[in-house]
Amino acid sequence: VNTRIPTLHELLTPGRHRAHSVIADALAGRWPPTDVAPSEFSTAGAGARAGGTATSPSTVTELRLDAVEDRAATGGIAAALLSAGVACAAFGLAVVLSESIEALGEVLTLSDAVGPLSGKAVAAVVIYIVVWAALHLAWRRQAIELDGVFRWTCALVLVGLFTTFPPIYGLFAGH
Amino acid sequence: MFTTNQLFLVIHIAVGVGFLHFFAGGLSTFLTSRDSRVARAIQTSSLVGMAALAWATVISGTWLVYPSYRAVPPNGANLDAYPKEWLLSNESAAWWHTFGMEWKEHVGWLAPFLATAVAVTVLLNRELVRSDQRARRVLGMLFVTAFVATVIAAGLGAAINKVSPNDFLAD
Numbered sequence: 001v002n003t004r005i006p007t008l009h010e011l012l013t014p015g016r017h018r019a020h021s022v023i024a025d026a027l028a029g030r031w032p033p034t035d036v037a038p039s040e041f042s043t044a045g046a047g048a049r050a051g052g053t054a055t056s057p058s059t060v061t062e063l064r065l066d067a068v069e070d071r072a073a074t075g076g077i078a079a080a081l082l083s084a085g086v087a088c089a090a091f092g093l094a095v096v097l098s099e100s101i102e103a104l105g106e107v108l109t110l111s112d113a114v115g116p117l118s119g120k121a122v123a124a125v126v127i128y129i130v131v132w133a134a135l136h137l138a139w140r141r142q143a144i145e146l147d148g149v150f151r152w153t154c155a156l157v158l159v160g161l162f163t164t165f166p167p168i169y170g171l172f173a174g175h
Numbered sequence: 176m177f178t179t180n181q182l183f184l185v186i187h188i189a190v191g192v193g194f195l196h197f198f199a200g201g202l203s204t205f206l207t208s209r210d211s212r213v214a215r216a217i218q219t220s221s222l223v224g225m226a227a228l229a230w231a232t233v234i235s236g237t238w239l240v241y242p243s244y245r246a247v248p249p250n251g252a253n254l255d256a257y258p259k260e261w262l263l264s265n266e267s268a269a270w271w272h273t274f275g276m277e278w279k280e281h282v283g284w285l286a287p288f289l290a291t292a293v294a295v296t297v298l299l300n301r302e303l304v305r306s307d308q309r310a311r312r313v314l315g316m317l318f319v320t321a322f323v324a325t326v327i328a329a330g331l332g333a334a335i336n337k338v339s340p341n342d343f344l345a346d
Contacts, residue, residue, distance in 0.1 A: 076299045084292035084317075088285050095281050113242035117280055121237055128288060150313045157289065157320060164281035166274050 075139035078149040083132035085153035088160025091124035096163050099173035180344045183239035190231040191329055194286075197225035198322045201293075205315040208305050215301065222294035229287035229321065236332075241280065243343045255340040262339050271338050275331045283328030289321035 098105045098116045108119025162168050177185065200221035204214055245259045254261040262272040293314050297304050304311055 074300075074303075077296045077303070080292050080295040080299070081317075084288040087288040091281070091284055091288075111238070111242075113246075114237055115245060117237055117241065120281075121233070121284055124284065124288075146310065150309070153292075154313065154316070157285070157317065160285050161282070161320070161324075164278070164285065166277045 078144035079135035081153045085156030087128035089156040090127045092160040092163030094120040096169045187235040194228035226290040226294040229290040256342040258339040279328045279331035286321040286324045
C-alpha cells in the first residue's frame with residue numbers, strides 16, 4: 001500500500017497521468033489512494049497501462065483522465081501543424097495571384113516601399129493566425145488522427161514551395 | 176559608425192545567422208530519441224529561438240532592407256545606388272533579379288510558419304516527438320525545410336549583394 005503524496009512536480013508534469021487520477025481521487029474523497037504502486041508515479045504512458053489488468057475505480061478514473069489529456073495534446077499539435085501548412089499554401093497562392101492579376105498586386109501593395117510583398121506577407125500571417133486559432137479552439141479537446149494531419153501539412157507545404165518558385169508562378173502568370 | 180541602411184542590413188544578417196545557429200542545436204535533438212534535462216533545455220531553446228529569429232529575419236528583411244533594394248531612381252540618377260534597377264538594366268545580370276531576388280523574397284517567408292509549428296508541437300507534447308518515430312520524422316522534415324528555405328534566401332541575398340553595386344548602403 002502506497003500512501004505517498006505526489007510531489008508538486010508529479011502533479012504538474014504533463015504525461016505523468018497517474019498524478020491526475022490522484023487529484024481526482026482526492027476530489028472524490030478517496031484520499032490517500034490505496035491502489036498506487038510507487039512505480040506508477042513514473043513516466044509510464046497511458047497506452048502501456050491501458051493494456052494492463054487495471055480494474056479499480058481509481059484506475060478507471062486514471063484512464064479516463066489520460067484519454068482527455070492525450071486528446072487535448074493531439075488536437076493542439078494538429079492545429080499548429082495544419083495552420084502552418086495552410087499559411088505556406090496561402091502565401092504561395094497570394095504570390096501566384098499577385099503575379100497573374102495586376103489589380104490584385106496593387107491591392108496587396110500595403111506599403112509603397114515594400115510593394116506587393118507587404119500584402120502577401122500580411123495576408124499569409126493573418127490567415128495563419130485565424131486558421132490556427134479556429135482549429136485550436138475546435139480541436140483542443142478532440143481526438144485528431146495525426147497521420148492525416150501530417151499528410152495534409154506536407155502537401156500544403158509543398159504547394160507553398162512550388163508556388164513561390166519563380167518558374168512555377170511564372171507559368172501561371174504567363175511570363 | 177553605421178549608416179541607417181548599413182544598420183538595417185547588419186540587423187537582418189545578424190538575426191539570420193542566429194537562426195541558422197539555432198538550427199544546429201535543434202537538429203541534434205531530432206536525430207536522437209535520448210532524453211535528459213540538458214537535451215530538453217537545448218531542444219526548447221533551439222526551437223523557440225529558431226522560430227523567434229525566423230520571424231525577426233523575414234520582418235527585418237522585408238521592411239528594413241528590401242525597400243532600399245527596390246527603390247525607384249529619379250530620372251538620370253546613378254543606378255549604382257539602386258540595385259534592382261541596376262540589375263534589370265544589365266541584360267547579363269537581370270536574372271539575378273527576375274529569378275534570384277524573386278525566389279529569395281518569397282521562399283524565405285515559409286520558414287517562420289514551419290519553425291513555429293515545430294516549436295509549438297514540441298512544447299505541447301515533447302513525449303510524442305521523443306517516442307513516435309513518425310512524428311519525429313515529419314517534424315524533422317519541416318524543420319529542415321525551414322532551414323533550407325532560409326539558406327536559399329540567405330545565399331541568394333549574399334550573391335545579389337556581390338553581383339550588384341550597393342551604394343545605397345552609404346545612405
